[in-house]
Amino acid sequence: MKTRTTYGFALLMLFVMACASGPRSQATPAELAAFEKMISDKSFQVDASWAQPMASQGLNSIANAGLLPRGSSASRIDIAGSGGYLRIVGDSVMADLPYFGERQMGGAYNPQKGGIQFNGIPKEFTIEPNKKGDGKTLRFNISQNQEGYRVIAQIYPSNYTTITIASTHRTTIWYQGTVSEYEREK
Template sequence: MKKLEKCIIAVLIVVAIGCASHPKSSATAEEIETLNKLVSEKSFEIQANWANPLATGSINSIANAGLLPPGSTANRIDLSGSASFLRVTGDKVEANLPYFGERQMGGTYNNNNTGIQFEGVPKDFEIVLNKKTQGYTMRFTISAATETYQVVSQLTPSLSSTLNINSTHRTAIWYTGRVRPYAKE
């Protein structure tokens, strides 16, 4: 019986050590410097690769009907080949992101503007260093026409990003993508 107890304790210790989170970032000094430069210059773009809407009944119906791009599911939609971005240039932000989800309030009849699109100087803009990941958290609020968006983005030294968008008129959605330098064309 003592042997069994010792084995169980040993297994629990190994599991606890294996499951412990690693407190240090695995980013290289070069990756951290690249991200620091992009953030300090305020000239970068997040290229969205995947949209992650809330899997509501409507989105599930669309997925079941086969209307999503190949390789996509109701809660993870491939954006390959689309010009999906959030851009920061100085004090301005601009976004052109497709939207998949439900509109909570009536919208306009303009079929050309169904995605999340805004451009201008945001309110409460901040980019804060995340010491644990050596990345940054970017937050701001911006209005476009009759809609207001609250945006929170995590920027990592590996130049990957998550972008969460909450709207006054739509269900929440988040995107994953890559951070890259922005150079005006």
């Protein structure tokens, strides 16, 4: 009987957690206006705090060896102190994000530049309202050093952001972070 009660309680807790609200939260009208202005001005930066690489045997081996930051796993890596970002300024996009995953095609090995880095004017840049909720979806393609990237970013007024980057040379990776207005250096 006690086992049945324990399982029932665990199932109830799982159901309650599954029904909890996600990253989207109700924003005030002032927050929504500031969010819309930041997006329409195309002057913002996403600071990545988590990387979510595709699971692979190589990443599992690294995790099992204890080589990932504390609190990380092979499928979710804490990158909060890395300085990783995706920046949109006018018509230009810039990114410098750490990469965890597997390279699918050969390329020059440079231990100083192993992450996802690009800087330039993207192709097929679109900003659309999210299908669900009150955020925006950014999509664009960009190439850098013979490698092409397809980037999709979901940005919410709560400043929560997810980024998906598919590469022509590497496995897909996802990032989570926060968005803020980009302050140009003077």
